[in-house]
Amino acid sequence: MLVQQLANGVFLGAVYALFAIGYTLIFGVLDILNLAHAAIFMLAAFVALSLAGLGVPLVLAFALALVVAGFLGVLLDRVAFAPLRRRNAGTLVPLISSIGAAIIMQGVARGIWGPDEQRFPANALSTAEIHIGSLTVGALDVVILAIALVLMGVLSYVLRSTALGRSIRAVAADRVAAALLGVDIERTIALTFFIASALGGAAGILIGLQYNSVSLDMGARIELKGLAIIILGGMGSVTGAVIGAFLLGAVETLSVAYISSSYRDAIAFGVMFLILVLRPTGLFGKRALRAA
């Protein structure tokens, strides 16, 4: 049973990690908490669902929805963050504007797709199961874990070894200095939003597929844990967020199995609280992205 539970924890961790990596990118580059990330996550899943419903092959629907999510992210930045950035409004005010933007997106989604939970067309999914000894694993779980790991790898590579990555890191480290060095700040920020939101969208679609469920509150219910993960990981640290995500998945699963399902979230937040008390700037320090 322990092996099965650990596997459950790993797959749950992959889901959290997917949600968190896009989230942490914006957090690291702009020092803002973007509470509309969860809304884009949800919208992308609905867009992919509608496309799949129209008969578009799932892979194509996935790709198109990512592009939509990316542009939504850019739009979000233009509307809700850029005007505040120009006026140096600090970190708390953009948090509120992102809440406003999230309420609007939620309302629009309710208007378009209605209030009910929906699922992808039945034939779009593999329900195969893999049995290894007493261990049962869904094929879809494995695919999602693989996609999550690939996306994390690609993001790390982009940040570390490409010109875009260097620009993003320069903007994250010091916006004024980056501008002096010739980095186009607004373009870099727009691209950051595009990538982060597309990643968030990918997470929404994959989670929608994995649990066979797309709903208006799918973002809200993962938002708080996602927030906990990225902050626990350290300001903008992709590695930290991933480790935080798998840690959370493991803590939740094992506390249900061996301690108490009723106190699962209390234990998870308790562990997070303790780690923060011991490491007040998160697992990977405050400026991790800048060193990447």
Add this chain to the structure above:
Amino acid sequence: MRVKSVFCAALFLAFGSSVALGAGPMTGKTVKVGVIADVTGSAGAYGNSQKNAYELAGDDLKAGLIDAAGASLTFDVQDAASDPNQVVNLVQKFTTDGSALMIGPTLSSEAKKADPIAVAKNLTILATSNTAQGITTMGSCVFRDSLSEEQVVPQMLVKMEKAWKVKTAAIIYGDDDQFTKTDFDIFSASLKADNIDVVDIKTFHKGDVDFKAQLTAIGEKKPDLLVIGALIEEGVKIATQAKQLGFKGHFAGGNGLNSPKFIDLAGPAGDGVIVGAAYYLGDTRGGNKAFVERYSKKFGKAPDQFAAQAYAAAQVVAAAIKGGATNSGQFCSFFGNMKPLMTVLGPVSFMSSRDVRADSAILEVSKGAFVPFK
């Protein structure tokens, strides 16, 4: 809102004679019913079904399918956005704007904040989706047409035990939600009464999507029966994931799973789930056939139990008006003495506790539909 009712009144004056309101003894009488529903927010899926039902009831009044004896009956549906503060504000509105009756709110936890305000102003309440204990005891004119699970679960377990010789059971339920916690209380009491051994109890939180940790632990104990105390969003995923993890026992759930949505979402994984419920989609009594057809046509989906219980409330209200009730006191005494009335839920009347007396349905999910069990 004001604008809308003025507009409605104008429409009524202009077309009143030509619209098939059916002249009757109550022609010229106006009754406004205030409805509180969580159309948006976390309970939006349930409140929306309720709103749809009153919209359809409005159409059906005009079409003469619901007979209010010629009176102009309107349902003023207001969204409380799943926010208890808005619920409270709406009750206060309905106690002061000439509403003859209040229907709602959607959730029991909202009702416990809202109902006392209406009771203090002698506004009669008809709840359609509050299943917790202590709702109708809040006032001598607080009624509900929603069957409590207590009235369904015991007979359902007896039937299941007979069919399958159930000896052991495990329960998984949401411990942070009043509805699902009530489910747990009732199921565990009934299991105990039937000498079915509860081998494991696990909980989840509203909005969870991953239940594998709980279900793996439950699977180890190999219970004959898994009781699911959940609403459909979580219930579908529990049934699906349990089957994925190789759980071989039977499944049972309460009212929360009784929705066509359960079948849409669960697909083949839903098969074999037994649900104790207050409404059967395939019922042909009380105009249910027409209700299901018209609802499906108007909203593109079949009605769920929330919609049916709301529509039944509209039928009950119309019957009360036919019986001469136009104000809060008259509604209260009509409901209290009501002879069984045929509605989409079957025959409905109220007990002295003001809880509903209605048929329960024990349903099985089979090949993508709810069918009566055995």
Add this chain to the structure above:
Amino acid sequence: MFEFFAHHSKLIDQIGINALLALSLSISLRAGSLALAQAAFMGIAAYVSSIGAVHLGWNLGGAALAGALAAALVAAVLALPIGRLRGVFLAIATIGFGEITRIIAINWPITGGAEGLSGIPNDANTLSIYGTLAVVGFAIFLFGRTKLALAVAATREDESAARGVGIDVAGVRMGTLVAGAIVAGLAGALYAHSNFFITPGDFGFGRMEQVLVMCVIGGVTSSLGAVLGALLMTVLPELVRFLHDYREVSSGAILLGIILFSPAGIAGLWQRRT
């Protein structure tokens, strides 16, 4: 006038309670600490005061004071481990604390769990709510004229400089957290005593988010701003009720519009001119 009051007294009471909550948050934000535990403090006090009233027959005054005291005690204990945390790290640690508190409330039999606690005497009224608000507002006003207020502002603006001039930064932070908890506690007790019934869900992350929005919309550290922010955000959903299906979208758009128009909040509107 009287009729308006009779039709909207519940809304008026909610504004007063929310104003207390927004004030309570602005107290800890004044020292620059983003401690987001107001909903938890409110819940602790709501439960202590309600259980006292239901089981021990406490009157409103005693119940509210006991609730506020309990919230203050918890805040004082909480202040110790979170002393080194700043900014978002402090925010998430305190939000986590709030979630832990809510889950304990769900599982502890004396609270009634998810089925809630009913039978709470409905003895808080507009007079007691606004009386409390006036006292709290006056206390904040008096405090603003003391030297300690300067120490609080210095801690916010530059912590190391404040330490350099001999200000006990840790003490200031703990003091503002406890003071905020007392005010949130009073709000929680009044909330419970004007709603008949409470559940742990009343004091979750959603509530915390609402309070934060009120406070920032008001202008973060301005007391009058916090009160006006609470007024606006409480009334907004009722003001846009006539928009029916577009209510949600327009509420979001209005919130976004206000914060973009005046990033310094409502208080920024008059502060900019002076």
